[in-house]
Amino acid sequence: MNANAILLPVAAQLILMVITAILTVNARRRGALAGDIKMSTFRGMNLQGVDDKYVTPGNSFNNQFQLPVVFMLFTLFALQLELVDSLFIIGCWVFVALRYIHAVIHLTYNNVMHRLIAFASGAIVLFACWARLIWLAQ
Numbered sequence: 001m002n003a004n005a006i007l008l009p010v011a012a013q014l015i016l017m018v019i020t021a022i023l024t025v026n027a028r029r030r031g032a033l034a035g036d037i038k039m040s041t042f043r044g045m046n047l048q049g050v051d052d053k054y055v056t057p058g059n060s061f062n063n064q065f066q067l068p069v070v071f072m073l074f075t076l077f078a079l080q081l082e083l084v085d086s087l088f089i090i091g092c093w094v095f096v097a098l099r100y101i102h103a104v105i106h107l108t109y110n111n112v113m114h115r116l117i118a119f120a121s122g123a124i125v126l127f128a129c130w131a132r133l134i135w136l137a138q
Helices: 003-033 052-063 067-080 086-107 112-137
Strands: none
Touching (some): 003 052, 003 067, 067 086, 086 112
């Protein structure tokens, strides 16, 4: 098994970050061009009162800097400690798939309970990977 295979789910997560960044820029651009968002709003990024269709993509983008950062750290530690195995790679793919599900829910019908289930499931998978990594590193 090639330990560097753990970088593929990392790349998939980075692609999700890029997609949500592009969606954020496009939504805010559309809002500004339509006159729904004043350019001065972007000075302090006070988006209170701005329609959700312009705000939600940015919130989804910001979410990519929460658990995914802990995920990136996990992959770095697993590689550095030379403890990458197929179970970790599967866990990483499951985590990233759940991040995609979370983002799709957030950016489409935005049901908070569905989003919470995707988020919590991803967190459980990630923290299980961390717990196993710490155990194996002993």
